[in-house]
Structure formats: C-alpha cells, structure tokens
Amino acid sequence: MxxxxxxxxxxxxxxxxxxxxxxxxSASASASTTRIGMADTQRxxxxxxxxxxxxxxxxxxxxxxxxxxxxxxxxxxxxxxxxxxxxxxxxxxxxxxxxxxxxxxxxxxxxxxxxxxxxxxxxxxxxxxxxSPDIQLCLWGHAAMLAVQTDNFRDALAASEAGQASTACRQDPAYRSLAAARLAGAQARIGDGTAARRQVDVAARAYERAEPDVPREAWAGFFDRAELEGLSGLALASLGEHEQAEAYFHRTLSHLRPEYARNRQYYSTQLALSQLRQGDVELACVTGSAALAGAGHAPPNGRQRKLLDTFHRELNATAKHTGAAAAWTERYVGERNHDGRPSAGRR
Structure with a gap:
C-alpha cells in the first residue's frame, strides 16, 4: 500500500x-423472517x-x-x-x-x-x-455541496462546521483533514479568505498525521492526497487566487488514481478555468479539450456539464476571436451535439 x-x-x-x-x-425476495448476519451486510x-x-x-x-x-x-x-x-x-x-x-x-x-x-x-x-459518526460526517459534506449548488452559502458553512465538529473528526486525522478542506471551501464561498486559508493549512497538517493503513469505511475511499489537493484548490479558486489554485490542480491530477476517470475530467476542467482566469488562453483551451467526452471520457453529467459551460462562456467573453477559442468552440459544440444535447453555439 x-x-x-x-x-x-x-x-x-x-x-x-x-x-x-x-x-x-430480486434479492429482496429472500428478506423473509430468517436470521440475518454479518455475511448479509458484507454482501x-x-x-x-x-x-x-x-x-x-x-x-x-x-x-x-x-x-x-x-x-x-x-x-x-x-x-x-x-x-x-x-x-x-x-x-x-x-x-x-x-x-x-x-x-x-x-x-x-x-x-x-x-x-x-x-x-x-x-x-x-x-x-x-x-x-455511526462516520456516515454523519459524510452526509454533512454532501449537505454542504447541495447548499452551494442552490446558492445557500451560509447553510453550506453551517453544514461544513457540523461535519468538522463530528465525533469522527475528533477520532481520526484523516476525517479531520477532509472536513477542514470542505470547510475551507465553504468559508471561501462567503469571502472569508483568512479563515479559508487557515483551514487549508489545517487540512494539510491533519493529513500528514493520519495513518493510511487504518481501515476506514468504504465511502471514505475517495479521499487521498489527490482529493485533498483538489478541495484546497477549489477553495483558493473561490477566493480568486487562480495561480495558487492552478498549482493545487496540477498536483491533484498528478496524484489521481488511474481509475478515477470522472475526477480527472472534473479537475482538468477546473485547471483549465484557473489557467483561463490568468489570461493563458491557449494553454487553457488545450487543458479544457482534454476534459471533453471526445477525449475518451464519458459524456459529462450535470455538474461537469455546467463546469464546461462556464469555461466556454468565460472563454468567449475574454478571447472569442482567438484561434484557440475558435478551435475549442468547434470541438465543444461538436461534443454537445454528439451527446444529444442542445448546442450552446458560438458566443
């Protein structure tokens, strides 16, 4: 390991x-009044x-x-x-x-x-x-994500704080690291840069103290060095610190496990956005193109689709008449049409 x-x-x-x-x-048919043991839970x-x-x-x-x-x-x-x-x-x-x-x-x-x-x-x-305090921590993290998605940033902050205060975080530095990284993102969303940067540091220190060989619940299997770097990068991007965010996203992609194809698509698009927001249009288009479905990925879901739409919109707002933007738009519109979704067109 x-x-x-x-x-x-x-x-x-x-x-x-x-x-x-x-x-x-079909499995539920066997759920009659029989004795249930740990073997059933393991299945x-x-x-x-x-x-x-x-x-x-x-x-x-x-x-x-x-x-x-x-x-x-x-x-x-x-x-x-x-x-x-x-x-x-x-x-x-x-x-x-x-x-x-x-x-x-x-x-x-x-x-x-x-x-x-x-x-x-x-x-x-x-x-x-x-x-189980572990699953409660997991749920508070997803509650925070849902609140962000519906623009309820104060609810996202409260959910993230509840996660950090959970028993699971007190017991395991790995969980403390995850909760701190998520809290940093919530704090960044409301513009509290000082607190967000502090939690990014807290997450990094907790991660270094965590024991990787300690068995943890299966839901936590996604959290590793790559995800820590990614969550930290998202917090810094929310603060407008795109150069620092880019560095985090590069580290995310370098540490990402090969089987995590969905995460690679998502963080590649985040990297492209951070590059675009620094004015590096050509590099951003190359990075963004690698996140399209035609580059070997599955068609994007709602969250990834919105992220690609954001990149496309910002690219055309700042560099519409460049060759790089034109090439990106051609691939992007073709990918959307191939996916069977309405084309966003040139903007």
Whole structure:
C-alpha cells in the first residue's frame, strides 16, 4: 500500500463487475423472517463497492441512483423482517444510510437539487439510527455541496462546521483533514479568505498525521492526497487566487488514481478555468479539450456539464476571436451535439 493513500479494507471491483450489479429487487425476495448476519451486510457492502466503482470510472446516472435506493430498501427490508443481533441491525441502518447518501451524491452530481433534498433528509434519519459518526460526517459534506449548488452559502458553512465538529473528526486525522478542506471551501464561498486559508493549512497538517493503513469505511475511499489537493484548490479558486489554485490542480491530477476517470475530467476542467482566469488562453483551451467526452471520457453529467459551460462562456467573453477559442468552440459544440444535447453555439 502506498504511503498517504487512504484505502478501505475491501478492494473495489472491475468496471465489468460494476456494470453487472446484483438486482436489489430480486434479492429482496429472500428478506423473509430468517436470521440475518454479518455475511448479509458484507454482501451489501460489496454491492456498494461496485456502485462506487461505476461512479469513479463512468460517473453517475439516474439508473445508478435508483439502484442505490433499491439497495437501501433491501437493507431496511432485512432490518424489518430478519432476526438479527443489535450489531447487525445497526450495520443495516448504516448501510441503508450509505446507499441513500450515494443516491444523494448522484442527484447532486446531476444537479437535481429537489431529489437530492429528499435523499438527504432520509439519509440523515437513517444515519442517526445507525449511531455511526462516520456516515454523519459524510452526509454533512454532501449537505454542504447541495447548499452551494442552490446558492445557500451560509447553510453550506453551517453544514461544513457540523461535519468538522463530528465525533469522527475528533477520532481520526484523516476525517479531520477532509472536513477542514470542505470547510475551507465553504468559508471561501462567503469571502472569508483568512479563515479559508487557515483551514487549508489545517487540512494539510491533519493529513500528514493520519495513518493510511487504518481501515476506514468504504465511502471514505475517495479521499487521498489527490482529493485533498483538489478541495484546497477549489477553495483558493473561490477566493480568486487562480495561480495558487492552478498549482493545487496540477498536483491533484498528478496524484489521481488511474481509475478515477470522472475526477480527472472534473479537475482538468477546473485547471483549465484557473489557467483561463490568468489570461493563458491557449494553454487553457488545450487543458479544457482534454476534459471533453471526445477525449475518451464519458459524456459529462450535470455538474461537469455546467463546469464546461462556464469555461466556454468565460472563454468567449475574454478571447472569442482567438484561434484557440475558435478551435475549442468547434470541438465543444461538436461534443454537445454528439451527446444529444442542445448546442450552446458560438458566443
């Protein structure tokens, strides 16, 4: 295991496995009044790993969102109808919360805030029943992301602060690092640069103190050096410190695991934006082109699509008549048309 790369005890499956997930509807037929043990929870955890792998490699979809909710219902069906120990029952509540949070993440990524709000409310209730501080930390992070997406920046700050105050953060420096990096982003959104930079430093110091070999819950498997650099870069970009943000995004992409294709697409676009906002139009267009679906990526989802639209809009506002912008626009419009979406056209 590489130093400073946080992983979970269970390895993620291959892409082929991720596209052949077990059917929660058919599995629920066996959720009768039988004894339920940890082996049943481990099968659910394997299903979660497969969904996570699909997200990492291809991005989310409404089908995966529905699948995650199906497994949450399955976990609750086992809870309701099975005979189980208290430990197993708490784990089932935890898994129901994790799957519902996964559906929440897919809704956020698709920029579907109404669906996301419903998933968040249910996931928070299930997390409380599970008694797990880890999943509560995860949910506060996604609550903050949802609040940012709906321009409720004060709610995002409150959710980030709740995450940082969680028991999980007190117990594990890795979780403290993640919570501090997210809090930095929320503080940057409201213009509190001093606090945001301080939390970026807090996140970096906590990360260095964390033990990478400590087993953590599967949902936290995404958090590693690359994600820390990326979250820090997002905070600095929100403050308008684009040169520093660019450096962070370069480090993100250099540390990013090969299977994290969706994250590479997202952070490549963030890097392109930081370069464009410094006036480096040609380099920004080269970087941005690498994030298009035609460069080997899956068609972008709602969040990535909006980010590409932002890059396109800012490029044409500042450098419309340059050759680099014209070449970008041709590729960008072609990619959108190929994706079956309305073309943004030349601006």
């Amino acid at each position: 590489k130093r400073r790369q946080f992983t979970t005890a269970t390895a993620v499956g291959t892409i082929a496995a991720a596209t052949a997930l077990p059917d929660p509807a 659910l955890e394997a299903a979660f790993q497969q969904i996570a792998t699909a997200d990492q490699t291809r991005g989310g979809s409404t089908a995966l969102e529905s699948r995650a909710l199906g497994f949450a219902r399955l976990a609750l069906g086992l809870q309701k109808n099975g005979i189980a120990s208290q430990r197993v029952r708490q784990r089932l509540y935890y898994l129901a919360a994790v799957f519902t949070d996964t559906a929440l993440w897919f809704a956020i990524d698709a920029r579907a805030p109404e669906r996301a709000e419903r998933h968040l409310d249910r996931a928070l209730r299930l997390a409380g029943l599970s008694g």
